Each structure stands twice: as C-alpha cells, then as structure tokens.
Amino acid sequence: MCKPFHVDVFKENLMSEWMGKDFIYKKEVDSTNLILKSVPSEKLNQGTTLLADYQAKGRGQYEKKWNSDPFRDLTFTIALKPKSGTRYTLLTLGCAKALADVLQKYTDETIRIKWPNDLMVRDKKIGGILTESIFMGNKPDRVLIGIGLNIYQKKFHASLSNIAVSLQQIAHKPITREILLCECLKEIEEVYHQWVMSDPNLLVDIHKILIGYGEWVKLSIYNNIQPDKYKFIGISNKGELLMLNEQLDVNKFSYEQVRIIPCKQPVPEA
C-alpha cells in the first residue's frame, strides 16, 4: 500500500460540512504543523486541512520526533479558529475521542485514549496528536491539531517496535486512507461543535475510553514516579486531570509532563 494519497477520492467522499473542505495535499514537507503555522491568518480558513505523504521532520509531544513511512500512514494538520483561547486540552481529548470512534469501526480491539494526546490499543500507540496554538497578542488566532495515525506501517524504529502498532495489524476490514481521513474529519467536526457548546456529553464520552478512569493510579511527573496513589476521577471541563488523593482531597493536574500509570501494570522504573 505505497500509493500517493488520492485527493479526488478524498474529495468525492468527504461528508463534513466545513472541516477539510479547504484541503491541501503535499507529497513531502518538514512538518504539516509548521506549514500551517506560517500561513497568514487571513488566508487560513476554519477547518483547513493539510496532509503530507511524508514528513521529513515530523514532530511529536515533548520535542520528540514523529516518524512515519512515506505513503503508508496518515499525517495531517487541521487549522481551527475558535473564539475561545482556553480549554485546548479538552479539544485535544475530544479529537482523540473522534479518532478513536473512527478507528474502532475497523477493529475488534478496543481503542483507548491515554491522557492527554495518545491513541492506544493493547498498550501500544496507534496514533498521537500535537496541538499547538498561536495568539496575536492576547487574541487566539488559530489552533493547529496535528494528527499522526499509524495505518499501514509494518516496521517501526527499534525504540518503538514494542510500543507501536498500525491499524492494518489489527483491522478486520480493508482500509483506504482517503476514506479514513474523510471519516476522521467528519467526526472531528462533530466533536468541535460539542467543544464550542461545552456539551457535557463530550466529557462523558471521553471518560468511557480514557485509560485509568475510575481506577487507582500512580502519576509520573517530569519522569519522576510519585510515591502516592490517586484515584482518577475524571477530567475537568478544561481537560485537567482530576485526581483524588489518599487523604480524599481532589488534586488537579494540567501540565503535559504528567503521565498516568495504571496500578494494574507493573510500575516502570523512573
């Protein structure tokens, strides 16, 4: 499955109202997020989507690289122009929920969200989101939702081989990248409306597939595993982690350097 992305097939099948209607395809870029960062605001429409078949310098969270095979995966960025300059962690989680719902239609394995931005299956990562925001002074200009999904990739870098999986490895039906992207954009459009309206159902749906939700977990903060256990009681309407400590106080965590470690698994060395 090493074919270039077929833009006409994508456009014929796109059922969203506005998400992805403005579509840019590039064979190769450094990073789709970086390209959409540099487009002048007045030329960028709500929902503009840029997909590249290869990223030479794909970027992940925590300054990590995001490697994907040319023509085998889905690497794209959506530009959104919300009026609100807050709650972006919840937007990321909402997008993760939208993507999980789409991927779930292709597999009997359960797709889950690892706070704040990972899509997981069988303890392996199948996709990730890099959300970046740009402000003009104190006004929000755009939010870039960069999405990487492992679709046909068979071989992963040695450091990832035990912790990454692609959709084809778990799918029970054929996958067409163009159709899959249409499905993702349609779902993300719906979630975006929920996010704008602060629809409480969005949180309910995210909780259902959130790893560790309702369980006693450990937290790793800046790669240091904390001695205490917490009960993961959910996420706030801003996307913060809500954790009940052993003294029964609710603690909130919002920074990306926090990782949840479900206690059922052996706690890894820091």
Ligand code: BTN
């Ligand atoms: C992560 O899990 O660390 C986030 C990965 C995000 C990767 C995507 S691929 C498209 C977009 N462009 C980038 O350079 N990164 C994001």
